[in-house]
Amino acid sequence: MSKNIFYAQSGGVTAVINATACGVIETARKxxxxxxxxxxxxxxxxxxxxxxxxxxxxxxxxxxxxxxxPSGAFGSCRYKLKSLEENEAEYHRLVEVFKAHDIGxxxxxxxxxxxxxxxxxxxxxxxxxxxxxxxGIPKTVDNDLPITDNCPxxxxxxxxxxxxxxxxxxxxxxxxxxxTKVFVLEVMGRHAGWxxxxxxxxxxxxxxxxxxxxxxxxxxDKAKFLAKVKDSVNKYGFCVVVASEGAQYADGTFLAxxxxxxxxxxxxxxxxxxxxxxxxxxxxxxxxxxxVADYLQRAARHIASGTDVEQAYAVGAxxxxxxxxxxxxxxxxxxxxxxxKYSWEIDEAPLSKVANVEKMMPKSFITKDGFGITNKARDYxxxxxxxxxxxPYRDGLPQYVQLQKKLVKKKxxxxxxx
Amino acid sequence: MSKNIFYAQSGGVTAVINATACGVIETARKxxxxxxxxxxxxxxxxxxxxxxxxxxxxxxxxxxxxxxxPSGAFGSCRYKLKSLEENEAEYHRLVEVFKAHDIGxxxxxxxxxxxxxxxxxxxxxxxxxxxxxxxGIPKTVDNDLPITDNCPxxxxxxxxxxxxxxxxxxxxxxxxxxxTKVFVLEVMGRHAGWxxxxxxxxxxxxxxxxxxxxxxxxxxDKAKFLAKVKDSVNKYGFCVVVASEGAQYADGTFLAxxxxxxxxxxxxxxxxxxxxxxxxxxxxxxxxxxxVADYLQRAARHIASGTDVEQAYAVGAxxxxxxxxxxxxxxxxxxxxxxxKYSWEIDEAPLSKVANVEKMMPKSFITKDGFGITNKARDYxxxxxxxxxxxPYRDGLPQYVQLQKKLVKKKxxxxxxx
Numbered sequence: 001m002s003k004n005i006f007y008a009q010s011g012g013v014t015a016v017i018n019a020t021a022c023g024v025i026e027t028a029r030k031x032x033x034x035x036x037x038x039x040x041x042x043x044x045x046x047x048x049x050x051x052x053x054x055x056x057x058x059x060x061x062x063x064x065x066x067x068x069x070p071s072g073a074f075g076s077c078r079y080k081l082k083s084l085e086e087n088e089a090e091y092h093r094l095v096e097v098f099k100a101h102d103i104g105x106x107x108x109x110x111x112x113x114x115x116x117x118x119x120x121x122x123x124x125x126x127x128x129x130x131x132x133x134x135x136g137i138p139k140t141v142d143n144d145l146p147i148t149d150n151c152p153x154x155x156x157x158x159x160x161x162x163x164x165x166x167x168x169x170x171x172x173x174x175x176x177x178x179x180t181k182v183f184v185l186e187v188m189g190r191h192a193g194w195x196x197x198x199x200x201x202x203x204x205x206x207x208x209x210x211x212x213x214x215x216x217x218x219x220x221d222k223a224k225f226l227a228k229v230k231d232s233v234n235k236y237g238f239c240v241v242v243a244s245e246g247a248q249y250a251d252g253t254f255l256a257x258x259x260x261x262x263x264x265x266x267x268x269x270x271x272x273x274x275x276x277x278x279x280x281x282x283x284x285x286x287x288x289x290x291x292v293a294d295y296l297q298r299a300a301r302h303i304a305s306g307t308d309v310e311q312a313y314a315v316g317a318x319x320x321x322x323x324x325x326x327x328x329x330x331x332x333x334x335x336x337x338x339x340x341k342y343s344w345e346i347d348e349a350p351l352s353k354v355a356n357v358e359k360m361m362p363k364s365f366i367t368k369d370g371f372g373i374t375n376k377a378r379d380y381x382x383x384x385x386x387x388x389x390x391x392p393y394r395d396g397l398p399q400y401v402q403l404q405k406k407l408v409k410k411k412x413x414x415x416x417x418x
Numbered sequence: 419m420s421k422n423i424f425y426a427q428s429g430g431v432t433a434v435i436n437a438t439a440c441g442v443i444e445t446a447r448k449x450x451x452x453x454x455x456x457x458x459x460x461x462x463x464x465x466x467x468x469x470x471x472x473x474x475x476x477x478x479x480x481x482x483x484x485x486x487x488p489s490g491a492f493g494s495c496r497y498k499l500k501s502l503e504e505n506e507a508e509y510h511r512l513v514e515v516f517k518a519h520d521i522g523x524x525x526x527x528x529x530x531x532x533x534x535x536x537x538x539x540x541x542x543x544x545x546x547x548x549x550x551x552x553x554g555i556p557k558t559v560d561n562d563l564p565i566t567d568n569c570p571x572x573x574x575x576x577x578x579x580x581x582x583x584x585x586x587x588x589x590x591x592x593x594x595x596x597x598t599k600v601f602v603l604e605v606m607g608r609h610a611g612w613x614x615x616x617x618x619x620x621x622x623x624x625x626x627x628x629x630x631x632x633x634x635x636x637x638x639d640k641a642k643f644l645a646k647v648k649d650s651v652n653k654y655g656f657c658v659v660v661a662s663e664g665a666q667y668a669d670g671t672f673l674a675x676x677x678x679x680x681x682x683x684x685x686x687x688x689x690x691x692x693x694x695x696x697x698x699x700x701x702x703x704x705x706x707x708x709x710v711a712d713y714l715q716r717a718a719r720h721i722a723s724g725t726d727v728e729q730a731y732a733v734g735a736x737x738x739x740x741x742x743x744x745x746x747x748x749x750x751x752x753x754x755x756x757x758x759k760y761s762w763e764i765d766e767a768p769l770s771k772v773a774n775v776e777k778m779m780p781k782s783f784i785t786k787d788g789f790g791i792t793n794k795a796r797d798y799x800x801x802x803x804x805x806x807x808x809x810p811y812r813d814g815l816p817q818y819v820q821l822q823k824k825l826v827k828k829k830x831x832x833x834x835x836x
Binding site for chain 2: 395
């Protein structure tokens with residue numbers, strides 16, 4: 001009998017994670033060897049609580065519309081399973097739920113933490129005599145997974161940030177003589193400056209914005225930064241800064257530490273832009289404006305990268321194909337065939353090599369002064385934002401789909417995740 | 419001999435003010451009765467300093483590309499001419515420059531302040547024996563000009579805010595169970611809540627985001643606001659807030675007063691979103707995220723409203739037609755013919771009735787509890803965001819035009835604006 005798939009979305013959602021779900025479900029629907037696709041309500045919590053969304057009741061049209069709908073259609077969560085030693089019960093519960101619902105495949109769509117979980121479930125289920133085929137599917141706007149050339153979700157944020165930087169740059173340029181001289185755009189990227197780097201794609205000539213990029217990888221030097229801003233205003237009449245939320249001093253202190261920590265123990269950040277603006281006003285007295293893109297950047301399906309949408313779909317489809325081919329504890333990755341005339345293909349990576357490895361930006365991507373991106377970075381980033389893939393509109397608004405999210409009948413006793 | 423046009427962009431730029439410039443220049447190029455179109459470098463300052471950009475050297479292709487290029491292609495400024503009594507010299511200088519360059523038409527593309535200036539120049543030039551035909555052209559993202567049904571520039575910001583609210587709302591909804599419960603989006607609108615109201619268009623059903631809108635027109639009541647946020651989290655699991663930068667307490671104190679004032683004496687605002695988030699965290703302890711759209715919203719040509727682009731072009735074209743028809747001291751306005759199947763036409767209004775009048779949102783547009791928009795507001799707003807008008811892209815980025823901006827040779831002595 002055909003086994004079912006359990007698919008879960010994990011961590012921060014993106015503009016294209018539902019395109020991956022679409023790739024999984026459409027590909028599974030075409031195969032006679034696969035039963036149903038169940039999706040976890042709110043990610044892995046849905047498995048622990050036995051809250052499984054039955055995607056088979058959704059129309060083909062609704063599933064197709066996932067391709068152009070941002071956010072996590074089934075709900076996501078930042079819940080991280082503890083280590084096997086600390087909470088083996090949770091892993092047992094997962095396998096128990098999978099067994100009860102005839103689930104033979106676990107597809108975990110997330111970042112490094114999720115790939116680690118998928119890998120563990122694969123090992124444990126084998127030991128429990130109910131082997132689950134575990135496929136990790138890459139997703140993260142942070143672009144920090146190893147092996148894969150890039151992560152689905154990143155290209156669309158990159159496009160949003162590049163386009164926004166270009167547009168705001170034109171705005172500031174046209175008013176700078178008598179009004180705002182400095183504009184600071186704060187973007188995501190906790191430990192890696194990939195997203196901030198994408199702002200650099202807006203730079204069309206030497207004097208064009210952005211004039212300063214702040215990366216988490218480069219220790220923030222206040223005096224050097226303020227001098228650079230002044231220099232830009234003097235030379236070009238204005239200064240556009242793209243600042244990563246993860247910008248930090250040499251000792252690792254974030255410029256703006258909001259204090260709160262999420263379930264993974266990561267510090268919740270926000271407020272770099274106003275912090276920088278305060279510094280600039282105090283030192284130079286320039287009129288400044290600032291923007292914090294926050295969720296707008298990762299939800300902006302309206303300006304998604306066509307490349308990103310295609311790749312997000314492709315890794316979802318590949319997960320099903322891998323499973324059908326008997327692969328286990330692997331993740332489909334994007335392999336760049338060529339940069340000049342950009343082409344890519346799907347390859348595979350063992351989860352053990354993906355889990356908990358954070359890919360930093362190469363030093364060669366950052367200019368010597370620490371405030372810009374090199375041509376090498378441009379060559380890498382540029383293809384990822386190419387292509388437009390607009391959602392359909394009605395009455396001026398995107399037609400994003402809302403699924404029915406019908407839950408499968410429970411068969412087991414309740415379980416409370418810790 | 420055919421007189422030249424002087425065209426100037428004034429105040430905060432928009433995603434479509436260049437579409438108006440395109441309308442002016444393309445229409446003028448078709449007429450044999452008009453000489454050249456000179457544009458003020460940095461707006462009216464360009465006239466005072468005799469820095470006139472000769473648009474006749476720009477190709478038809480470059481001028482056509484203005485239609486899809488955001489910001490002010492010739493530069494704008496927040497320079498406001500003083501009253502005639504305080505600085506008559508400036509008005510004389512304007513007329514002197516116009517005379518020297520055979521300018522018979524003054525087109526001033528801006529908000530209420532600019533229409534006031536255009537009106538004064540019209541009167542004064544008559545008294546000086548060199549009558550200038552003065553046409554005001556409406557532009558303001560704030561949508562606060564009287565008589566015209568709406569202001570070019572507003573529809574595109576409205577679309578940006580509605581789309582962004584919808585997208586961020588989906589994002590928050592999909593993570594709320596275990597992560598962020600409240601998201602606050604800060605938008606522009608100093609004294610009128612038109613832009614914040616546009617966020618309400620994202621609301622597709624009773625429980626859908628946004629759950630709270632804060633208007634400058636409704637006195638901020640902290641206890642009531644916090645109760646509303648809590649109620650929304652309890653009922654729907656999350657709460658999306660769209661807050662106008664002009665949100666204020668009953669005594670007129672802005673929630674976040676950045677302190678600085680611009681050249682018009684207006685207080686420079688920013689920081690409502692983090693202020694609200696601090697309140698919510700302190701009272702309810704919810705995990706919150708916030709975004710400040712700032713310039714991104716008014717520069718976002720990539721998601722401009724098709725209706726707005728058409729109207730922005732039309733008021734530019736109409737300015738030329740009005741001038742050719744011998745009209746003076748008037749402004750083309752947008753007249754709504756019908757809402758149900760939206761249609762509009764260009765009408766005219768005397769500058770004397772436009773100048774310095776601020777159109778507030780009708781009370782009937784705000785729900786009784788002060789936190790939402792009524793169906794009447796939706797009927798008014800919805801047509802303004804309809805239609806998509808995407809710029810062309812290359813390598814993933816919009817192809818915005820940069821003009822040559824060649825200056826006309828000076829003929830007069832220097833003049834320093836005060």
